[in-house]
Amino acid sequence: MTKEVRLRFAPSPTGPLHIGGVRTALYNYLFAKKMGGKFLLRIEDTDQNRFVPGAEEYIKDSLEWLGITFDESPWKPGDSAPYRQSERKASYMQYALDLVEKGHAYYAFDTSDELEAMRERLTAARMVQPQYNSITRTQMKNSLTLPEDEVKARLESGEPYVIRVKIPRKEEVRLNDMIRGWIMVHSSTLDDKVLMKSDGMPTYHLANIVDDHLMRITHVIRGEEWLPSAPLHVLLYKFFGWEDTMPEFAHLPLLLKPDGNGKLSKRDGDKLGFPVFPINWINQETGETAAGFREQGYLPDAFLNFLAFLGWNPGDDREIFSLEELIEAFSIERIGKAGTKFDIAKAKWFNEQYIRAMSTTELADFLIADAKAEGVEVSREKAEAIVQLTKDRVTFPADFWSQNKFILQKLEAFDQAIASKKWNQEAVKVLTAYAGELDQFDGTFDAGSAKSLLEATAEAQGIKLGKVMQAVRLSVTGSGVGPDLMEVFAILGTKEVANRIRFALDTLEIID
């Protein structure tokens, strides 16, 4: 029997999850499902200073909105529980000590001032890399330089210490990345990273490797920012003696800002003119709200579809994929290597495609709800008629109300630019007559009959309809643009159309 495929998404709750993180979660999810494996959520909250209240719930809510589900998580524990590293704290020290015992790690007592001084000294001496490594550690205060009994004494006295990994001086570290192929680095360029912090918490490097091992993770799909520390992770697997079960790595290209300067970050907020977060995030300190895609009107499936295509493609011309179809089509081989700039126009296009694929009934719900929020009651029938007429004109569900509220409530104003050009004697004549005809009309008032009545009216006045059409639109909608006017008439009904025409006749000033 082959090994069960297990992937994890391991965010740290230091703020809202941004879209790059969401894409990472999505790719992990897609691959796990594609392989018939398991997908777990692990919260990496080892940095107590950066913990942000609400961030964990935010992660949960965001992924739930998108339909990215976990087989195991803090809220759905499996046999790898617990799923928060803070709750696993007790287990890390023994692994660090194991490494110390094997000679792959050591205690270090240097204070932050001393570390700072070391870096300054090295920088002044034009050392290329002021880091704690196989050379510089010989001049620092650690269990490699201090006498054994002094180390023991310091430990026993409760003096703060960290445990650092002892990077070998000369070793070629190789890593076969699923996206990038073989990557080789020399251990001399690596530094002795801290594994256990003085507060007793592990750093990412230790906790990540230990937990991935304990949780039997088979594939690690993460952002490219982790590539430089991947060799360290490979070394740690080796030091622990876990090479045989080391997961495969795939480092994803980064999501870049549209201007091409740097990776997209949480701090970009909505400065870029579009959200960087899946759902609204309220900063509890400042009270400010950072916009989310959900609140801007993006449909979860459309957003997911868009995100999936940022760095991946199925190899053919298809672009519209449901989550199920994405799982079916997904493969790591088809993930690109280059960073990806974010293009909001394409996101909007995806949203439009998804809206058009939705049923009139579903879309009418949005219009009814939005209208109600503005104190306007709309009948189901009318809402569906409006949606039917306008569904290929909107980008977001909220557009149904904002673009068509002129149908549902009193006109607020007339477009003066149109009025000053089109509201002439002829228009007034036709409209006056048409209002009268409408009063007497007793057939079925639909787009067809509305139009023939209007045509007949204009003809009776000896006026070409085309010449006054803009004025007709203006009188009833207040605007020069909009959906098919005769369909709008049909939705409005004879009485309302006649009323609006008379109101316009009373309000607008005739030119010439």
Add this chain to the structure above:
RNA sequence: GGUCGGUUCGUCUAGGGGUUAGGACGUAUCCCUUUCACGGAUAAAACACGGGUUCGAUUCCCGUACCGACUACCA
């Protein structure tokens, strides 16, 4: 600075030793439409540069340039 990674239309990308370098978004024009949009059609638009290897390189190799990530007791 160092280490690592990357580079096909403005953007997302397909392709890969011989192609009119394909698609999508966006842009422009035309058609449709008594408006706008939708839809349809068309157009402009790319292999970073320099060397090799080769009969032939956008594709393979090496340099250069540029972009990016990393370089914390953050993840």
